[in-house]
Amino acid sequence: MTSATSANRQFLLWTLALLLLAGYGLHAIWTRGLPWAAGAATRLVPAAWERELGESIAASIAPGAKPCLEDTAARLARGLPGPSLYTFRVRCVASEEVNALAAPGGVILVYEGLLRAAVTREEIPAVLAHEMQHVRLRHSTRAIFRAFAIQAVISLAFGDPTGLVSQVAGGLGALHYMRADEEEADREGVLLLKRAGFDPLAMPALLESLDAATSGAPGGALTWISSHPDIKQRIATTRALARSIR
Ligand SMILES: [Zn+2]
Missing domain, CATH: 1.10.287 (Helix Hairpins)
Structure with a gap:
C-alpha cells in the first residue's frame, strides 16, 4: 500500500x-x-510583393488619402545609403488622429492630426525619416508576419495579398513594432535627417511635441504614442545622438 x-x-x-x-x-x-x-x-519576401501589399493596405485603410510632402520625401530618399528597393509615396489622411504609419513597400500615411501636433516645420521631415526607416528596414513587413503569420505565408505562397490585406486592415491594433525596431528607426532616422541636410535635433523635438500634444488627449488621438512606447527614453536617446553628429 x-x-x-x-x-x-x-x-x-x-x-x-x-x-x-x-x-x-x-x-x-x-x-x-x-x-x-x-x-x-x-x-x-520580394520587394514587389511588399509594394503590392502596401498599396492594397493603404487603399483599404485610407482610400481618400492624397499625395503630399513629396519634396520632403524626395530629399530624404536622396540621403539614403545606396540604391533603395523602394519608392516612397507619402499620402496625407484627412483625420484628426495623431498618427502616421508605414505600409510595407514604401507607402507612408500621415494623418493631419499629427501634422498639426508637429509644431515646427522642421519636425515634419523627422516623421518621414522615422517612417521611411520602418519601410527600408522592413519592420512593417516583419510586424505583419508576426501578427498574421499563417495568412502572410499563404499570401506569399500564392502571390495573392487579398486575404492578408483584409486581415491587416481589420486588425491594425494587433500590429506592433518591436522595441528594437523603434530604436533602429529613431537612430537611422536621425542619421538620415543629417545626411539629407535637415537638423537631426528635429527628431527629439518631434517626439517632445507629440508627447505634449497627446498627453491628456482622448484615447483615439493617442495612436502614434501608444504604438511607440518609452517616449521619454527615446527623446533622451535621439537628442544625445543628434547632438553628437550635428
Ligand atoms: Zn515607429
Whole structure:
C-alpha cells in the first residue's frame, strides 16, 4: 500500500515536471521562435510583393488619402545609403488622429492630426525619416508576419495579398513594432535627417511635441504614442545622438 502510494506520487511528480517542461518549451517557441521565423520570412519576401501589399493596405485603410510632402520625401530618399528597393509615396489622411504609419513597400500615411501636433516645420521631415526607416528596414513587413503569420505565408505562397490585406486592415491594433525596431528607426532616422541636410535635433523635438500634444488627449488621438512606447527614453536617446553628429 505504502509503496503503491509512493509510486503514484512519483508518477504525478514526473507528469507535472514534464507538463511544466512542455509548457516552457511551447512558451519559448512562441516568444522566441515566432519573431525569429517572422524575421527569416521577411528576408525572403520580394520587394514587389511588399509594394503590392502596401498599396492594397493603404487603399483599404485610407482610400481618400492624397499625395503630399513629396519634396520632403524626395530629399530624404536622396540621403539614403545606396540604391533603395523602394519608392516612397507619402499620402496625407484627412483625420484628426495623431498618427502616421508605414505600409510595407514604401507607402507612408500621415494623418493631419499629427501634422498639426508637429509644431515646427522642421519636425515634419523627422516623421518621414522615422517612417521611411520602418519601410527600408522592413519592420512593417516583419510586424505583419508576426501578427498574421499563417495568412502572410499563404499570401506569399500564392502571390495573392487579398486575404492578408483584409486581415491587416481589420486588425491594425494587433500590429506592433518591436522595441528594437523603434530604436533602429529613431537612430537611422536621425542619421538620415543629417545626411539629407535637415537638423537631426528635429527628431527629439518631434517626439517632445507629440508627447505634449497627446498627453491628456482622448484615447483615439493617442495612436502614434501608444504604438511607440518609452517616449521619454527615446527623446533622451535621439537628442544625445543628434547632438553628437550635428
Ligand atoms: Zn515607429
